[in-house]
Amino acid sequence: MKPKNDMKNSYPGSEKIYVPGKLYNIQVGMRKVNLTDTVKIIDGKRITRHNDPVYIYDTSGAYTDPKIEIDLEKGLPRLRESWITGRNDVERLSEITSQYGRSRTADKSLDPIRFKNVQLPYRAKKGKEITQMYYAKKGIITPEMEYVAIRENLQNEMLGIKSHITPEFVRDEVAAGRAIIPANINHPEAEPMIIGRNFLVKLNTNIGNSALSSGIEEEVDKALWSCRWGGDTLMDLSTGDNIHETREWIIRNCPVPMGTVPIYQALEKVNGKAEGLTWEIYKDTLIEQCEQGVDYFTIHAGVLKAHAELVGERLTGIVSRGGSIMTKWCISHNQENFLYTHFDEICEIVKQYDVALSLGDGMRPGSIHDANDRSQFLELDVLGELTQKAWAHNVQVIIEGPGHVPMQKIRENMDKQLTSCHEAPFYTLGPLTTDIAPGYDHITSAIGAAMIAWYGTAMICYVTPKEHLGLPNREDVRNGVIAYKIAAHAADIAKGHPGAQVRDDALSKARFEFRWKDQFNLSLDPERALEYYKEGSKNDGEYCTMCGPNFCAMRISQNLNDCTK
């Protein structure tokens, strides 16, 4: 199985480069966009001026390195394995731990769809702590920390822009819980990245099948596709058949951290009956996924039995799948949410693999009517309490947020999260700023996402045009990712992130100088830009069909500059 062709191409005008570490023997992959010279004719003489290349944060992993042979059946190179084993605090297990994982492995009927090149998992040695937060608190800068510092900062370094981002700063932020580096020791293929509001805004993409559609090949393709366009992390939200096997394929080929919502698979194991869920089934699912290499788990531990009655105040009830499942469980059993009551045990499990927790917002508003209501804010307080519990275990934590929130309520949502959850990174879905645009919710939500990211959200979860209507296809994934790259980048600029504007300035300079190809190569989606340009243009000259030759303001303006020189 090979990646599709359009996955393997380099970005146009770009090359993959690697920047070596100073503390560790690491190589940080980046994208370098080479630009053409500026050419001017002044007094009949042709004068050329060099344009510096632009370095771009690159989430596409080995797929855009023509020197690396990719075979999806083997999986990606295990970049971090030597770093992990080099710390002497993990051991390789002689067999996988989870009951379910073992039964799947033993099931010969699954052979045709199984990823073959599976390796046995690692786990912390007894008595050892291995999370990035643990190291950070101990004052240790890990290779992962240096990697993200280089990755966040390359543009600045190349241009001599002063930046606050150093390996030491990364360590500080992780130690304080203000940032996380999701990095399961069983997903050594992933390139380290950091999520925190003092770093570049990140974006998550959701993929995954449902009972009604999508096979493994299609999901792997969507996963890689989302990384190509700029997804920083990836959630596999599969709820259909063969979740275990699908996940293995995705993780082994995924260059970015990967998250799941384990309750989805647990529910499949009890045939979709929420009341059939037990702690034991859930626990086995957690271990199964820890050992496959999931980097972060969404856990809806903040949905309490007492909150269920507040749902009646809402226009759209509960719209989080995990939230609705756990509420149903609480009501059916008249017991407190087992994710809440077993939260310490959850931490004990995940810390052995350095899986981060993404505390789910089971009560996120599903309509602007329900935004910032009691249900949402009471849950947020519970998530704050759980954050401190997790931190006591040195487990890394992010907090999930809404949803649907009108613009005037976004700031309050952000501020409340920071105080309730002790500055743990916020990770929001949009928010959508109006409910009236199904088919265009990547746009309604990109507006909210840009704003909340400016205010301090560390990672935004994309929404595709298919939101509320169906599963996204390949083109929807592309449209969703680009809309969210726009939101994240607009927020980086608004936050004054050092160097964020370099790409804008280089692109605008290219635009002003009619270096069309440079303009396109610097854009978020060079292929689309070129396609639209070609649609109208039969010329390669100094104007496009929008204004024609006499009305191009930039051309007239250029000529003015020449006159006054």
Add this chain to the structure above:
Amino acid sequence: MKPKNDMKNSYPGSEKIYVPGKLYNIQVGMRKVNLTDTVKIIDGKRITRHNDPVYIYDTSGAYTDPKIEIDLEKGLPRLRESWITGRNDVERLSEITSQYGRSRTADKSLDPIRFKNVQLPYRAKKGKEITQMYYAKKGIITPEMEYVAIRENLQNEMLGIKSHITPEFVRDEVAAGRAIIPANINHPEAEPMIIGRNFLVKLNTNIGNSALSSGIEEEVDKALWSCRWGGDTLMDLSTGDNIHETREWIIRNCPVPMGTVPIYQALEKVNGKAEGLTWEIYKDTLIEQCEQGVDYFTIHAGVLKAHAELVGERLTGIVSRGGSIMTKWCISHNQENFLYTHFDEICEIVKQYDVALSLGDGMRPGSIHDANDRSQFLELDVLGELTQKAWAHNVQVIIEGPGHVPMQKIRENMDKQLTSCHEAPFYTLGPLTTDIAPGYDHITSAIGAAMIAWYGTAMICYVTPKEHLGLPNREDVRNGVIAYKIAAHAADIAKGHPGAQVRDDALSKARFEFRWKDQFNLSLDPERALEYYKEGSKNDGEYCTMCGPNFCAMRISQNLNDCTK
């Protein structure tokens, strides 16, 4: 010539209704979306509950009224003609005034492309003032003012929501210059609408051919198409052939106010050579267009000779076509901008037809690098000075704004406009919040448009996915309008505009109750929503392909509600 079929259809589930005036014998067209009942099975009994219809502001004019026969060759019914003539302050001319208009009329070779049903124009009687601003200052509530009050307020009235919007309030706002009703007496086909920050946020669409493409039929089609999707006003920015004839076709069939940039046509008259422009040619063009029925003119009178040298500080120079043309003229002639020096004469001309002025921002930034710079803000001060001049003539004014502005600079731009321009309505293009997404600039700019509209911009000018790349086609117009409807609506909600959220709440209730068709019918683009839904769904049941049957949170949540009842 008939409108295309997809123009003539009613919106699904909707009907055209007319609300009568109380002060005048007027009929305000609106769209009524009828909803199905909520059906619940409780204790085995089928219980139905009525859902009130939702009333929606409607820009599509007669095209969505199945009772009205449309013939593009005849033009729309002349709705306002009797109101205008009833005031006894205008006279019908015996021939058109402009030289150019006469020469085109006399040119038999144009017969094949000419709109045949042309009527002679009206003009103010000598000594009479006829602008909406004049009436407003005199304390007169016109039918146009009552019309817009009803139009802005219907939803509230139907639901008993208290609103500040009354005919008297409209009059106050127009008198103060905080709002305008663009309503040339020679465009009686247009339905009155109001632009001001204490009213619903409006959106303008740009169409028009360039030297490289597009015929009359295509431009008329795009004009109607933009109104169908929700464009509140329309600018014909044609710069190609037969501008005069194209405009006639558009105006006669356009149910919304129409604007132009007269310098474009003037430039065509001097074969594209800016230095060949003269006040006389420009003046003749103004009169020509006033008598055709253009409702507002973009005038780049704030681009001063002294500002030209500041352009050198910029990354992307001048990106306004009008701004670059006038700057070139100033430099070539070493004279002050003739639009500035003749501004009082411009006002004297346009006030005879009640054409509003949209003071163009020739120095709008074309990159986020150039946002809020000296060039832009110095021009804004000049526009403020011109605003007061125009108001002295009782000419209605709006102020054009950027452009490219990063999020953190948007508020300053808005605040500065309000103070510099004495609260005249702001009318912005986007702004785009980053430069790096050609092909997706409807999204980069919808983010900025939503924010600036929330902060107080009265009208936002759409940007299509083709911005910077080529002329928009039909599908681009649709995508641009919907992105801007989202921005405008999100801003209306954020501003707490009375009743704005009614549509969101009704749609979300329909969504929660799986009344799919109601959800789609209430959405901004029912056809797209339905198309996406059908793509994945083979069922018409209580879930979509996104989550499948077991994982639909809303379904689980619904069941919870039933349990606890």
